[in-house]
Amino acid sequence: MPGAFAFAVTHREGQARRGRLVTPHGPVETPAFMPVGTRGAVKALTPKDLVDLGAQIILGNTYHLYLRPGDDLIARRGGLHRFIGWSRPILTDSGGFQVFSLGDLRRIDDEGARFRSHIDGSEHVLTPERAVDIQARLGSDISMVFDECAPATATEAEARVAMERTLRWARRGRARFGQVSAGDAAQVTATNPGQVQFGIVQGGVFPHLREASAEGTLAIGFDAYAIGGLSVGEPPATTYEIVGRVAPGLPDDRPRYLMGSGMPDDLMECVARGIDLFDCVLPTRNARNGQLLTRVGPINIRNARFAEDDRPVDETCGCYTCRHFSRAYLRHLATVGEMTSATLNTLHNLHFYLDTMQRIREAIEFGLFEKLRQEFLRSFSRGPLNA
Amino acid sequence: MPGAFAFAVTHREGQARRGRLVTPHGPVETPAFMPVGTRGAVKALTPKDLVDLGAQIILGNTYHLYLRPGDDLIARRGGLHRFIGWSRPILTDSGGFQVFSLGDLRRIDDEGARFRSHIDGSEHVLTPERAVDIQARLGSDISMVFDECAPATATEAEARVAMERTLRWARRGRARFGQVSAGDAAQVTATNPGQVQFGIVQGGVFPHLREASAEGTLAIGFDAYAIGGLSVGEPPATTYEIVGRVAPGLPDDRPRYLMGSGMPDDLMECVARGIDLFDCVLPTRNARNGQLLTRVGPINIRNARFAEDDRPVDETCGCYTCRHFSRAYLRHLATVGEMTSATLNTLHNLHFYLDTMQRIREAIEFGLFEKLRQEFLRSFSRGPLNA
Numbered sequence: 001m002p003g004a005f006a007f008a009v010t011h012r013e014g015q016a017r018r019g020r021l022v023t024p025h026g027p028v029e030t031p032a033f034m035p036v037g038t039r040g041a042v043k044a045l046t047p048k049d050l051v052d053l054g055a056q057i058i059l060g061n062t063y064h065l066y067l068r069p070g071d072d073l074i075a076r077r078g079g080l081h082r083f084i085g086w087s088r089p090i091l092t093d094s095g096g097f098q099v100f101s102l103g104d105l106r107r108i109d110d111e112g113a114r115f116r117s118h119i120d121g122s123e124h125v126l127t128p129e130r131a132v133d134i135q136a137r138l139g140s141d142i143s144m145v146f147d148e149c150a151p152a153t154a155t156e157a158e159a160r161v162a163m164e165r166t167l168r169w170a171r172r173g174r175a176r177f178g179q180v181s182a183g184d185a186a187q188v189t190a191t192n193p194g195q196v197q198f199g200i201v202q203g204g205v206f207p208h209l210r211e212a213s214a215e216g217t218l219a220i221g222f223d224a225y226a227i228g229g230l231s232v233g234e235p236p237a238t239t240y241e242i243v244g245r246v247a248p249g250l251p252d253d254r255p256r257y258l259m260g261s262g263m264p265d266d267l268m269e270c271v272a273r274g275i276d277l278f279d280c281v282l283p284t285r286n287a288r289n290g291q292l293l294t295r296v297g298p299i300n301i302r303n304a305r306f307a308e309d310d311r312p313v314d315e316t317c318g319c320y321t322c323r324h325f326s327r328a329y330l331r332h333l334a335t336v337g338e339m340t341s342a343t344l345n346t347l348h349n350l351h352f353y354l355d356t357m358q359r360i361r362e363a364i365e366f367g368l369f370e371k372l373r374q375e376f377l378r379s380f381s382r383g384p385l386n387a
Numbered sequence: 388m389p390g391a392f393a394f395a396v397t398h399r400e401g402q403a404r405r406g407r408l409v410t411p412h413g414p415v416e417t418p419a420f421m422p423v424g425t426r427g428a429v430k431a432l433t434p435k436d437l438v439d440l441g442a443q444i445i446l447g448n449t450y451h452l453y454l455r456p457g458d459d460l461i462a463r464r465g466g467l468h469r470f471i472g473w474s475r476p477i478l479t480d481s482g483g484f485q486v487f488s489l490g491d492l493r494r495i496d497d498e499g500a501r502f503r504s505h506i507d508g509s510e511h512v513l514t515p516e517r518a519v520d521i522q523a524r525l526g527s528d529i530s531m532v533f534d535e536c537a538p539a540t541a542t543e544a545e546a547r548v549a550m551e552r553t554l555r556w557a558r559r560g561r562a563r564f565g566q567v568s569a570g571d572a573a574q575v576t577a578t579n580p581g582q583v584q585f586g587i588v589q590g591g592v593f594p595h596l597r598e599a600s601a602e603g604t605l606a607i608g609f610d611a612y613a614i615g616g617l618s619v620g621e622p623p624a625t626t627y628e629i630v631g632r633v634a635p636g637l638p639d640d641r642p643r644y645l646m647g648s649g650m651p652d653d654l655m656e657c658v659a660r661g662i663d664l665f666d667c668v669l670p671t672r673n674a675r676n677g678q679l680l681t682r683v684g685p686i687n688i689r690n691a692r693f694a695e696d697d698r699p700v701d702e703t704c705g706c707y708t709c710r711h712f713s714r715a716y717l718r719h720l721a722t723v724g725e726m727t728s729a730t731l732n733t734l735h736n737l738h739f740y741l742d743t744m745q746r747i748r749e750a751i752e753f754g755l756f757e758k759l760r761q762e763f764l765r766s767f768s769r770g771p772l773n774a
Contacts, residue, residue, distance in 0.1 A: 041720060041727040048707065069719040073695060077715060085711040307456065308463060320435065324472040328464060332456040333428060340428035342726055 005141075005196045005223060007255050011365050015248060015274040018364035021255050023089040023141035024194030025081060027056070030255060031271045031360055033353045034059045034091060034279040039068065040084045043284055044342035045350075047086050052320075053347065054354050057089040057141075059279045062134055063098035063126075067117055071137040079139030079191030091279070092140035094131040094173075094200075096147050097228075097260070108148065110165060128173035132197070136180045139191030144226065144259075145173040147200040152233030159204030162229075166202045167216040173197070174220050196223035198257060201246055204229060205238050210246050224254035231261040231280075240269050247274035264293065264356055265380055268373045271360055283353045287345035290334045293352040297381035301345070306331040319351035320344075392528075392583045392610060394642050398752050402635060402661040405751035408642050410476040410528035411581030412468060414443070417642060418658045418751075420744045421446045421478060421666040422737055426455065427471045430671055431729035432737075434473045439707075440734065441741050444476040444528075446666045449521055450485035450513075454504055458524040466526030466578030478666070479527035481518040481560075481587075483534050484615075484647070495535065497552060515560035519584070523567045526578030531613065531646075532560040534587040539620030546591030549616075553589045554603040560584070561607050583610035585644060588633055591616060592625050597633050611641035618648040618667075627656050634661035651680065651743055652767055655760050658747055670740045674732035677721045680739040684768035688732070693718040706738035707731075 004024045011018035021028040035042045035050065037058045042050060050058065060080055065071060077083040080090055099106050099113045106115035112127030128146040135143035146169050150162035177197045179185050199222035203209030217225060227246050230239045243258060247270075250256050257277035258270050267278055283293070290302040294314040299306075301313070312322035313330065321330070321344045333341035356376075363372040391411045398405035408415040422429045422437065424445045429437060437445065447467055452458060464470040467477055486493050486500045493502035499514030518533035533556050537549035564584045566572050586609035590596030604612060614633050617626045630645060634657075637643050644664035645657050654665055670680070677689040681701040686693075688700070699709035700717065708717070708731045720728035743763075750759040 039719075039723050039725060040716070041725045044726040044730070046707070046727060046730060047711065064723075068723050069694065069715075073715070076695060077697060077713070083713070083716055083719075085716065308460060310464060320433070324434065326464070326470070328456075328460070329427070329470055329472065332426075332470075336426050336451075336455050338426060338428045339431040339726055339729055340433060343431070343433060343730065 004194045007224070007253065009252070013364050013367050013369045014272065016271050016360075016364050016369045017274060017276060018361055019255065019276055021276070023057075024192055025087060025089045025141050028089055028277075029056060029361055030276040031267075031357055032056055032277055033267065033357045034277065035350055035353075036061070036279055036281045036284060037084070037086075039064045040080065042346070042350075043288065044339070044346045047084070049343075049347060050086070051088075053350050054358065055088070055350070057091060058086060060090055060092045060138065060140060061098060062092050062095035062131065062138065065092075065138060066095060066134050067119060067124075071134040075137035075139070075189045075191050079137075081139065081192075089142070090140040091142040091277075092135045092138055092144065093259070094144040094146040095126050095134070096131070097149050099126055100149055110168065112146070112169075128169040129176040132173055132176040132180055133185065133188045136185075136188050136190040136192075136195065139195065141192065141195060142224075143177070143195055143197045145170050145177075145197060145199050145222065147202055147228055149202065149229045149232065150204050152205075154204050156204070156206050156209070159202075159206055159209055163202045163204070163209050163213045166200065167213065167220075170199055170217055170220050174199070174222065198222055198224045198226050200226045200228040200259070201250075202229045205234055205242060207242070207245055210242060211249075214246055214249050218251070224257070225250045226257035226259050227275075228259045230258065231266070236262075236266060236269075239266065240273065243270050243275060244273040250274075263382055264353065265377055265382060267353070267356060268360070268376050271369070272373055283349035284346050287349040288342045290341075290345065292330070292345055293349055296379050297383065301327060301330045302334050303331070313348055314352075317348065317351065318355075319348050321348040321351075391581045394611070394640065396639070400751050400754055400756045401659065403658050403747075403751050403756045404661060404663060405748055406642065406663060408663070410444075411579055412474060412476045412528050415476055415664075416443060416748055417663040418654075418744055418747055419443055419664055420654065420740045421664065422740075423448070423666055423668045423671060424471070424473075426451045427467065429733070429737075430675065431726070431733045434471070436730075436734060437473070438475075440737050441745065442475070442737070444478060445473060447477055447479045447525065447527060448485060449479050449482035449518065449525065452479075452525060453482060453521050454506060454511075458521040462524035462526070462576045462578050466524075468526065468579075476528040478529040478664075479522045479525055479531065480646075481531040481533040482513050482521070483518070484536050486513055487536055497555065499533070499556075515556040516563040519560055519563040519567055520572065520575045523572075523575050523577040523579075523582065526582065528579065528582060529611075530564070530582055530584045532557050532564075532584060532586050532609065534589055534615055536589065536616045536619065537591050539592075541591050543591070543593050543596070546589075546593055546596055550589045550591070550596050550600045553587065554600065554607075557586055557604055557607050561586070561609065585609055585611045585613050587613045587615040587646070588637075589616045592621055592629060594629070594632055597629060598636075601633055601636050605638070611644070612637045613644035613646050613664075614662075615646045617645065618653070623649075623653060623656075626653065627660065630657050630662060631660040637661075650769055651740065652764055652769060654740070654743060655747070655763050658756070659760055670736035671733050674736040675729045677728075677732065679717075679732055680736055683766050684770065688714060688717045689721050690718070700735055701739075704735065704738065705742075706735050708735040708738075
């Protein structure tokens with residue numbers, strides 16, 4: 001691996017791994033959750049809030065940053081870290097997932113994806129090569145290869161087409177990454193010489209397609225590997241089954257990243273199947289909609305039954321929000337639409353995720369992860385409780 | 388004065404006063420600026436942010452809190468301080484100003500103001516007595532008497548009618564405050580036994596009406612006095628002239644509060660005329676619109692010329708925002724509409740106000756206020772600069 005990138009597993013319990021990832025912007029203790037900072041900010045928070053929460057690494061969305069303010073502008077500012085005032089590690093996605101979500105606004109062929117901006121309708125083309133160039137300008141510590149994510153409703157034939165295209169794109173993306181890293185791409189100012197690139201295993205919910213994708217992606221050779229195309233609408237049991245089949249086949253000495261997942265019980269179940277890195281918009285997006293996590297499951301703080309509830313969101317929680325504010329106050333803020341509501345709710349939900357990961361890491365160190373997992377799943381119910 | 392309320396002037400320079408106000412929730416070093424926390428939160432900030440900024444006291448809006456979540460609900464939670472998690476002093480307005488701003492939705496007669504909620508159209512009546520009762524339930528440290536604020540366009544006859552009604556209301560409001568304080572109002576659970584009540588001088592831009600209002604209000608006898616009905620659209624020179632006439636006639640041993648004012652140069656000019664307390668929505672509201680203060684005047688951070696400006700908003704500013712983020716980043720956040728934009732901008736603008744007040748206090752202590760005022764006004768230009 002080039003530059004400062006390194007990964008070591010320090011403890012194991014079953015398939016679960018406790019490890020340490022080192023990047024040009026510092027270490028990440030794994031398993032780790034990455035808050036999503038779509039457009040150069042984790043919504044409703046400041047970098048100081050994220051450091052106080054113990055966030056070790058955040059995710060930036062290439063699609064959004066490419067459109068506004070633009071990767072060239074960010075490169076001229078010295079890269080994404082300097083631009084947004086975040087000195088810890090950053091992972092950027094490839095932009096593919098957002099582009100595929102545009103529906104009628106995009107057209108995909110072997111060359112890449114032609115799409116119209118969701119902001120002003122302007123036309124753009126994203127290719128495996130361009131996705132590398134943009135992320136090189138952004139200067140994330142971990143860049144992702146450009147892939148095609150088939151929808152959860154894809155037939156086997158459709159999933160195969162997307163998986164095979166993803167492999168062809170992976171070869172081109174990896175080749176371009178080599179050129180850019182070697183300084184052989186004149187028009188690309190890379191802002192982070194230690195950037196690495198992860199490959200992505202696709203194949204939908206079809207085990208043999210996943211197997212073929214893993215084999216092909218590993219043959220190309222990336223710095224590490226992700227599992228994409230899950231948590232896109234399939235049942236959780238299917239997610240777990242695919243993760244359980246794919247993860248153990250990925251290199252043991254590299255971090256394994258499950259993209260876009262999930263609820264807290266998903267994290268528990270997928271750590272148990274060998275995953276080291278997670279990202280998901282749920283804790284931040286749900287916070288803005290009033291859905292707050294407790295040890296027994298989510299509540300919607302807008303519910304009228306909380307109007308005079310003087311308890312914190314979760315009595316066992318040590319976050320700033322739970323230490324200082326009642327459900328009654330949080331309900332009021334959410335009901336009237338105060339921005340402070342988004343901040344306090346996001347602080348709580350992200351604390352819940354990051355604290356859960358911290359507890360997972362400690363449990364693996366002491367060989368108590370299976371106990372933690374069972375206890376967690378026994379108390380945590382995914383449906384909204386409002387109790 | 389009842390309870391823990393006290394005020395002492397410790398230094399003077401011309402009409403400017405450096406003092407200390409003591410309330411049941413602690414001291415306020417004056418001259419002081421009160422950030423506006425309309426609905427139980429200073430928009431886009433948490434109480435921790437306000438403490439970090441050095442905010443000593445905040446303002447709550449009785450009209451908004453009465454409608455949602457309701458003064459009874461807040462009283463059952465133990466009062467506004469406990470409900471919102473703010474342990475420092477709070478001043479509440481009387482609700483009058485918001486009601487009068489409702490235009491066609493309200494009807495005023497001698498009894499009080501009948502109005503329809505701006506939220507759901509429901510009918511409500513606010514009287515001098517009810518304004519006392521609501522604020523007693525909220526439990527602010529400083530409550531304001533119910534007054535009628537004539538618009539800046541009022542004729543002398545209209546301003547006289549409003550001023551005389553304000554005096555009649557002041558007698559009723561003061562009497563009700565006495566009853567509630569004595570525990571003689573059965574249906575009112577006062578949540579702050581040390582609450583005091585300020586009277587309000589009205590009279591528009593007409594010096595002899597202001598004089599009559601001050602005389603009548605002083606004769607009723609309040610814990611301290613405010614000047615209302617200014618900064619409602621009249622030219623700054625008129626504001627300063629009225630303040631300069633009214634303030635010196637208010638009791639020297641009580642704090643003087645100029646309601647709803649103003650821009651930073653207004654604070655400078657009105658401290659010079661004997662004002663001790665200020666509140667204004669401008670630093671917070673303008674922040675959310677991208678208007679940020681610098682020593683030389685406001686800039687609008689959305690302006691395209693800031694797209695690649697790596698400097699902080701103000702190179703002399705020590706706030707969190709200026710220590711960590713560039714104009715280019717703040718412009719990006721404002722342009723794409725990130726909530727973090729509102730937070731970072733509000734932190735900066737409130738720091739500007741609170742730091743200006745801190746500099747004013749220190750200058751008065753050292754007899755250097757007039758020098759500070761002249762330097763400030765020489766460099767600060769009120770028009771947007773975008774330079």
